[in-house]
Amino acid sequence: MTTLPIKNKIRELRFFAEEMTQQELAELVGVTRQTIMAIEKCKYSPTLEMAFKIAEVFGQSIDEVFQYQSA
Amino acid sequence: MNMSFREKSIWISLISTLLIFGNYFLNVISLGGLPQEAAKVAALGLSLRAIFLIIIVEIIFQGMLVVSNRKAAEFGADERDKLFTYKGNNFGYTVLAIGVFISLGWSVLLEINPEFIAQFNLLKVPLMTAHILLFSFIFSEVVRFSAQLYYYRRCD
Numbered sequence: 001m002t003t004l005p006i007k008n009k010i011r012e013l014r015f016f017a018e019e020m021t022q023q024e025l026a027e028l029v030g031v032t033r034q035t036i037m038a039i040e041k042c043k044y045s046p047t048l049e050m051a052f053k054i055a056e057v058f059g060q061s062i063d064e065v066f067q068y069q070s071a
Numbered sequence: 072m073n074m075s076f077r078e079k080s081i082w083i084s085l086i087s088t089l090l091i092f093g094n095y096f097l098n099v100i101s102l103g104g105l106p107q108e109a110a111k112v113a114a115l116g117l118s119l120r121a122i123f124l125i126i127i128v129e130i131i132f133q134g135m136l137v138v139s140n141r142k143a144a145e146f147g148a149d150e151r152d153k154l155f156t157y158k159g160n161n162f163g164y165t166v167l168a169i170g171v172f173i174s175l176g177w178s179v180l181l182e183i184n185p186e187f188i189a190q191f192n193l194l195k196v197p198l199m200t201a202h203i204l205l206f207s208f209i210f211s212e213v214v215r216f217s218a219q220l221y222y223y224r225r226c227d
Contacts, residue, residue, distance in 0.1 A: 030149065031149035031150065032076070032077075032146070032151070032152070033075075034075040035150070035151040037073070038151065038226045043226045043227070046150070
């Protein structure tokens with residue numbers, strides 16, 4: 001399976017946020033757990049709005065959570 | 072396999088559509104040898120039975136899914152679900168448009184050359200234009216569901 005060029009540190013950030021579960025993060029940003037899982041695995045690129053929401057949950061700027069890695 | 076509520080719902084729709092309308096189209100093809108009037112009645116009966124069955128099966132199975140996943144059902148679609156729905160609709164629409172043009176071509180062909188159908192026994196199915204249209208619609212639904220499931224699986 002191909003992964004997308006937008007990488008992220010969500011898993012790491014969840015761990016440092018008192019081991020927040022995917023379900024908890026999903027409820028905070030208003031998506032399903034499967035969507036959070038797909039974003040973490042870089043199989044789905046979130047919209048800009050969703051990326052901002054996720055960054056906001058962790059109190060980080062968007063570029064600290066998401067990085068674009070060109071091929 | 073880790074499936075969301077929406078994905079499970081699409082699987083139910085795909086499987087029930089394939090089984091019910093697959094059976095319907097197989098039966099319709101076998102009407103080719105019957106006398107025209109009897110075949111028309113039988114074709115209409117088959118259509119009504121298939122439509123009735125799909126409504127009942129969808130209500131029962133989608134209802135069971137909602138009851139067992141109440142929270143997810145109330146949540147609705149998120150941005151990923153909406154994106155996959157949109158992509159699936161694009162594929163489905165293309166198939167439907169092709170089917171509509173085929174049925175248009177069929178009608179025009181019969182208007183220009185009514186003897187055409189006499190050469191092919193398999194095509195002597197009553198209400199053929201309606202069947203082509205219905206088949207196009209059902210096939211477009213199958214393509215739509217399959218495309219959505221493809222994106223869900225690719226993303227899993």
